[in-house]
Amino acid sequence: MPSTFNNRLRQIILLLIIILLAILLLNQLYVFLPGFLGAITLYILLRESYYRLTIIKRWNKTATSLLFIIASLVVIALPVYFSINLLTDKVAGILSNPMELMMDAKIVGQKIFEKTGIQLLTDENLAAFQKKAATIIPSLLNSSAGILSNFAIMFFLLYFLLKNGRQVEKFLDRFIPLKAENVELLSTETKNIIKANAIGIPVLAIIQGILAAIGYAIFGVKDWGLWGFLTGIFSMVPVVGTAVIWVPLTLYLYSTGKAGPALGLLIYAVVVITNADYAARLTILKRLMDVHPLVTIFGVIVGIGLFGFWGVIFGPLLISYFIILVKIYINEFGSSRPPEAAPSPKD
Template sequence: MSVFHNQIRQIFFLILVTALAILLFQQLYVFFPGFLGALTLYILGRHWYKFLTLRKSWNKSLTALLFMTAFMICIVTPIYFSAQLLFSKIQKFIQDPAQINHALEAVSAQIKDWTGKDILSKSTISDLQKKATGLIPMVLNSSATLLGNLIMILFLSFFMFVNGVEIEKIIPRYIPLRKENIDLLSHETTMMVKANALGIPLVSIIQGACAVIGYWIFGVKDFVLLGFVTGLFSFFPIVGTAVIWLPVVIFLFSSGENGQAIGLAIYSLVITGNVDYLARITFLKKIGDVHPVTTILGLIVGLKLFGFWGFIFGPLLISYFMLLIKIYISEFGQAKHS
């Protein structure tokens, strides 16, 4: 058989494989975050899993189940109770919208007093309430998807742990790179996943705790709930925690509590808004030194592509892009000059 006919067969086969891969990805995309979550869990736990099963001779399946239980206790349980706290408060606002209307009108009056513009008019506030009510079915639907992905995480990560040694031996055979570049890719993946899976939530917890203290010091009601929401918004780039504490400061001004408002504004700007930078230059460097620009751009891309898991794999995509350029130069640049 001629070389030309062999190349035609190869191209046809690659097109067939690529088309099938695209079809499968389109149908299973809704569960793709579950796969990413399982991969994250495996990368975070593989060292201890190998230590327990290979060195201590623990049963592989039982040890994997132990890791699944620890994941449920450490991750899922706090998220569940936090969601319950948040939704119970939202339900109260829906049943009695007068208190939220009063707060929005007070903030609107204060902004109008400062700027001369009625940014939050009564019609705007009414539209916001309708949109917020319309989000409830969307949230319920996303909750069902989140539950499905949670089951997928537990299912896939179990098999990743049990068959991890064999999988790690097979994967390098299908990567068309030199061994040193495969090792570099593996190291970068591990470092970035650890840095984002541990570092970003840790920063969120620290900022949320600082916000709780600030709200409590300056006499803000529901300071625990507001601190929790402030911590959640620290995930989002650029705007971050200011989305929560700035309206609280304006509301305090509108209520005539100027001293508390000024104090909270200074506290939020100096401490809550900057504690993440202090965390990054101290203990987060030990987990993985991720540049802030990589984190910001990665979050913008990742949250849109992968949803919740985007805060881990978004920055990883940006790092992969830079790493693949480096590997390309290493693989083909040297060969061109040789």
């Protein structure tokens, strides 16, 4: 008995040390969490193709890993780089002439006040906005440095995951304290949701951004390419989505005396931009995986706060994990009452 008690005590102490070290490491490496999550995402997306080439076709593992990393760099890093440059240049151009922006905002505010009696934009609000806007460029530069660091971590970790992924998976199989069928369920759910969100959500953003840019160009919106890009970005935001961009643009057109283009843009946004999201979700995302809309909406809300950009992928995964783990708990530890016997004919 004392030996058993001592073994249990040593086990608890060791687990506490492991947990404390894990918390310490997470606290120090939290800034690089997007890079870690990005590497896991890319590994899951590339895993099957990588093993097909290296195991079945016997390609060199190092060369194949580097090839996949270069391809990922072209597909992901270059668009991000050009996006940051686009935003930085455009924002710098706007902030170099803030009075034009302030005058446009006053025109919109005055028009809203005339129609509704609500004073949304006052001189104090505009002054506060101008002061806040002056910090945008430094914050963009700081975020650029963080993005570059996380990209470096992501591709560095991806290289080792591709080369040693099988050993990592075998370790996780031994480490997870669940039945084999439940481990398989977690694995399948992880792959499906990551594929659905990592592929589906960017595709939806691209579709809505292109459609929005076309509409903005048709109805005479200045810098229609920039606003189309921002519409695509905001399509990832749950609930409000693309309306964050096209509603103010519609109001601006109407406030500047362009009632016809404003009405046209409003109809185009409601009929084309908004419905394109629903149509794409019913086709693209449903083919990748039939994720419930509430899981996606609340998952993105939770995920963005926890993980930043990668929250659009891992937020829904967290909620799905919660639901699955509840089912697994019931399956593993729930009471297994035998079914009641059917009444006999004599009864």
